[in-house]
Amino acid sequence: MSPASKKNPEETRKRLLKAAYEEIYLKGYQAASLSAILKGAGVTKGALYHHFPNKQALGYAVVEEVLQEEFSQSFLRFMFEKDDFVEGFQYALVKGEEIEGEDLVVKGCPLNNLIHEMSPIDEGFRTRLDGVLQWVLTTFTQAIRNAQKKGQVRQDVNAEETALFIFAAMEGCVGLSKNAQSMEIFGRCSKSLAHYVQMLRPS
Amino acid sequence: MSPASKKNPEETRKRLLKAAYEEIYLKGYQAASLSAILKGAGVTKGALYHHFPNKQALGYAVVEEVLQEEFSQSFLRFMFEKDDFVEGFQYALVKGEEIEGEDLVVKGCPLNNLIHEMSPIDEGFRTRLDGVLQWVLTTFTQAIRNAQKKGQVRQDVNAEETALFIFAAMEGCVGLSKNAQSMEIFGRCSKSLAHYVQMLRPS
DNA sequence: GATGATACATACCGGTTGGTATGGTGGCAA
DNA sequence: TTGCCACCATACCAACCGGTATGTATCATC
Structure with missing residues (x-):
């Protein structure tokens, strides 16, 4: 059996x-x-x-047991495969599109979906989603700070605010491509994002 | 009566x-x-x-009769109050936060909400939402092109892709602040966005 | 192997959903 | 005044919702 x-x-x-x-x-x-x-x-x-x-x-x-796990096993894992932040982020963008591009374009980001639906109407959901989100953001922030120590990112960038913005922009890109249901939109949008991240490097 | x-x-x-x-x-x-x-x-x-x-x-x-109207009467209207794109966009960010910040932080963007909920499961919604979205994007694109003609924005920026990215980032900022339910998050996130738009100016 | 608790399956319940059928009423043309 | 139709209210419907009550099979334990 x-x-x-x-x-x-x-x-x-x-x-x-x-x-x-x-x-x-x-x-x-x-x-x-x-x-x-x-x-x-x-x-x-x-x-x-x-x-x-x-x-x-x-x-x-x-949210607590599946979402967080799903998240850390996809994008964040790819990002840390390289030990250069900028390179790793751009790699994760491409890799993410490659691996789960279909789901990403059709169904979007599961975290962002739930945030939009439940945060305004259920406090229990909101706090739990916020927990996952804060975890992701601190991971991003630490990665940027680490990159600054290694001289991969300019010293004058605010790691916390930049992490916030990068993640926001990423979710925005997913949202737009989700509506268009085309990976091409995601590619074009994330290209601008990759370009922005590129500008974080020391001149 | x-x-x-x-x-x-x-x-x-x-x-x-x-x-x-x-x-x-x-x-x-x-x-x-x-x-x-x-x-x-x-x-x-x-x-x-x-x-x-x-x-x-x-x-x-x-979607067809209320959403589009609501949208054009808020952010886009503020944006065109200034005849400098960069200045107008930054002004609209502040103004939008000021006027309907409460709704924005609690309930988010009505367009983005519906995109996330309905696009994957109802083609009729998707096409109509895409119509509104495309209209917004072309408005943005034209504004950038216009700014380029006036020398307010660098000639080497791709107007279409930049419009796409800016709007995506903006929606992302709204989403994050919606989860945190704090205008402070929106302020910090949109600050980075404003900084990015600032970099579109000729050096 | 008897016993009790765990891990389910089945049947059922009140409430709400979107949708319909019917009935009434005001406005307008003839 | 008489129809007539747009406009809207009321009553009702089957389907589905989340949730519960109850029955049963399987497990560990002694």
Whole structure:
């Protein structure tokens, strides 16, 4: 027998989280249907309400356990493959477009999606999303500060504000290309972004 | 008798559109409740389905008739108050934050919100939103080209790509400050953006 | 192997959703 | 005055929503 057919609470919990993540990623949290999630996970309602008290808790868990992980395993991982910040960022832009360009252009950034939908109407979501966001931003900030120490980035740039702006611009690029549903738009937009980052180098 | 109490189809139609816009702006299209819209408009379901065949058509009309207008009456109007592009853009950033900063920080950009929610799942929404977006982008592009003619912006910048990037970055700034729900974040983020636009000037 | 707890599946519930069918009313042309 | 139709209100509908109650199979433990 496959491990999935046997009783395996951790496994089914992960299946539920994964299915919920996919459904929410595409439809948004509010429009995400529990029955669709259950269908995707291959379990029934009893399993869901055994592991989670309600839909909200499931949504929160998706943010805390899936979203952050998904994020650090994609863009940030690529960025740190190079030990030069500027080079690494530009590499991550290309790599990100290459690996998950299809999802990125069609469904956008899962973090940004949830921010736009839930932040104004659910404080619990907002704080959790803010947690992920702050984590990403500090990672960016540290990377820039580190690059400054190595002389890869000008000393007069404010690392924190620059990290904020770079990430904002990146999310903006994703959003525009999502509407156009074309990777070409993302390429053109991220090209300007890469050019901006390039200007951070010492003259 | 007030004109509103008499039979006034155009008036009630506008009231419906306005109420729908507000509800969608806050909750999103999918989560927008028709009963809430009717309550906001002060009419009943009969009026709605007399003017619109269904919820989708109402949503489309909101994009076509309200969203575009709302957009051109706010940021773009401020931007063109100055006849210097760089100055005008920076002025519009400050002015936009000043006038509708509260809404901007809490509810974000109505165009960007709908793009994130609906573009992947409803082609009708996507094309209509793309129409508004393209209109905004061409307005930006023309403004930059015009500035280039006047010598306010360097000749070597690609007007189209720059317009794309600036708008993307702006939407990104709104998104981040929306999550933080603080105007201070928007200020810090838009400061970097203003600095970038400043660099478009001839050296 | 009996026992109790865990891990589900199934059936059901009230509430809300978008949508419809019907009925009434004011305005306008004949 | 009489129709007539645009305009809108009211009542009602099936479908689906998130959530619950209950039953059952499987596990660990003694």
